[in-house]
Amino acid sequence: MEHRFTSLPPDPFMCSSDEKQSRSPLALYSEYQRMDIELRPPHAMPTSHWHGQVEVNVPFDGDVEYLINNEVVRIEKGYITLFWACTPHQLTRPGDCQQMAIFNLPMHLFLSWPLDRELINHVTHGMVIKSLAAQQLSAFEVRRWQQELSHENEQIRQLAIDEIALMLKRLSLAGWQPILVNKTSRTHKNSVSRHAQFYVSQMLEFIAAHYDQALTVNAVAEHVKLNPNYAMGVFQRVMQQTMKQYITAMRINHVRALLSDTDKTILDIALTAGFRSSSRFYSTFTRYVGMPPQQYRKLSQQRRHGLALPKA
Incomplete structure (x- = not known):
């Protein structure tokens, strides 16, 4: 796995619901093996998109709403949510939120971490997971991880990855619940x-x-x-x-x-x-x-x- 931790623009590397894929498998591989973290104001998206990573979202100062598999999912301020992003998703209502963390985690890393097996199974079967407790993460930590993932020192980059794994381990131990169970036969037209x-x-x-x-x-x-x-x-x-x-x-x-x-x-x-x-x-x-x-x-x-x- 090649770790070149430059920030990825959110949309060009995602697959929109009506987009035909023309990039080479090698190019896709290099894109989808990098861990990406954003900390920014959430923006309403014009269409759904999907990708192969596990997505983790944390709005820090306001609730936001997503349309995930054509169902409305409300993410409350301070709570952590995660889902396998091959399920088409679209941020529809950013509300008053001005600061939101968005993690895109390579699936092979997620599956290798010591998390609750039931949580992992829920994620890989299309459910959206929400933490039972709020305020498990701060914007300060997210900023530090952003800086460390682009650091020239490999040890510092790995330390950031380890701490992100521990963030999800804490969620796994502190309690979580599924808030969306995928019941439809198809996640989105022309998609997965x-x-x-x-x-x-x-x-x-x-x-x-x-x-x-x-x-x-x-x-x-x-x-x-x-x-x-x-x-x-x-x-x-x-x-x-x-x-x-x-x-x-x-x-x-x-x-x-x-x-x-x-x-x-x-x-x-x-x-x-x-x-x-x-x-x-x-x-x-x-x-x-x-x-x-x-x-x-x-x-x-x-x-x-x-x-x-x-x-x-």
Whole structure:
């Protein structure tokens, strides 16, 4: 996974409900693997859009309303909501809110975090989740994360990602409830069908359980009883990246954790995460992360052992 934490413009990287996709899978992959955070006044959107990430919204100083799957969802001031954004959504009423945090989280990261399994299942099956308690997050924290995700120091970028994971862990432990249960057969005209969303949710669960093995597209397709070509097409339409790219991202995420938190050899880590060739692993890791695994381990373990971070 390549972390280039520049802010993404909100609309060009989203798929509007009547937009035909013409970008290459590689371009889509690079866009959809970055964690993006915005802190800005909410704006009414002219049409629905959808994308493959998990979206987290927090209005800080006023309620806002979304149209999600053609149902009105009111997000109250100070509450955290999250949903799988392949469900078409449109902010329709910004109200008096002047400051709202919008997180777009790569799905492979979300699935790797230690959250309530029921919460994860609700999200991957199209439900909108709301925190039971307000004021679990401040605009100050969001601004800091924005700055840290674009920092040149990889350790600081990773620290921000870890803290965002803990934000959702706190939500998971403090209590949450589903506020929208998707009951329709199709989420939006010309968009992602509930049929496709259901199959992709099953594929995601299977990949999460087996990515560290010699996993193939055929095995994933067989698990959900679909033709492999059809399964690949459905997955790419919903997730905005190929299945192979997603599996690789899961493996790289696992490798990063093992490099940071264990003393296993790099070859052992590569094999543990599902890579079958050391040369392919080294080239893939360096391409995604921006540095070789030895350097990543050194930087990560400096942080783990509490050594001082370099100044910006």
